[in-house]
Amino acid sequence: MLTIHGVTRSRASRIVWLCHEIGLEFRQNPVIQAYRLADPDAPDAPLNTHSPSFLALSPAGTIPVIEDDGLTLSESLAATLYLARKYGGDLGPADLSEDALMMQWSFYAATAIEPDALTILFLHAPSRLQAGEDQAHVANAAERLIRPLKVVEAHLATHAHLVGGRFTVADINLAEILRYAQGYAELMGQFPATMAWLEECQSRPAFRRMWEERLAEPE
Structure with a gap:
């Protein structure tokens, strides 16, 4: 097992x-x-x-x-x-091309999104007043995330899922990374297709x- x-x-x-x-x-x-x-x-x-x-x-x-x-x-x-x-x-790849695309999206999420998304997760506290230094770190992280999130948004604006027209492991990997920044409305509100996709992923019984x-x- x-x-x-x-x-x-x-x-x-x-x-x-x-x-x-x-x-x-x-x-x-x-x-x-x-x-x-x-x-x-x-x-x-x-x-x-x-x-x-x-x-x-x-x-x-x-x-x-x-x-x-x-x-x-x-x-x-x-x-x-x-x-x-x-x-x-x-949920896995049907062929080598899908396998490559699933790796592409997973690695893109890990390298281009996850570090700054984690900064937001750890430092953004919407329910309490934050130190100015923390606010600055969050704002800088959000600014850096705009470029990679535009890539995600452009894809999800015309595709229901990341690979193969179906829910796959690539969706899980990206969704779990984007969850870190999900609570920062000032950033995520700029990407409605991404937010709709993320909410659909998180509505699944397994999630x-x-x-x-x-x-x-x-x-």
Whole structure:
């Protein structure tokens, strides 16, 4: 059985969502990020990314990691693309061209969107007054995101999905990255087709199941 190492409050959410979409059973080992713990090296600390047993599996000390049929694989996008190819049916590629396009969109999301989207996730707090420095970082990140989001918007304005005219792993990978910036209306409001697509992705039962599981985990 597939094992996912990592709590769902991490990039493991992408893998969990995909597994729910395709009905793939898995065991989840709830490794938590060390930075979330006061003393991750304490004898009574929960299993975390500093724990020797996890570092033996993943020397980089990051989650998620999957184990499947003797393969140990880190990097969440590598994991989702692998699982979609092996188990995903229509969520995976039908041919080499689709495979290349799914990788293209996934890597574009990771390189052109995710770093600045994470800045917004961590620093944008719409319910409270923020320090001026944080506001400036968020504004700069949003400005940098306009160019890549225009690319996404142009595609989604004329296509219901990213690849093959159907919902695939590429949609999962991009949607989970765009979620980080979703709460910043000043930015995302400029891209109505992208927001409509994102909301449709997040209305899927498999996403809602993943999200409920994520919310049930300790913060």
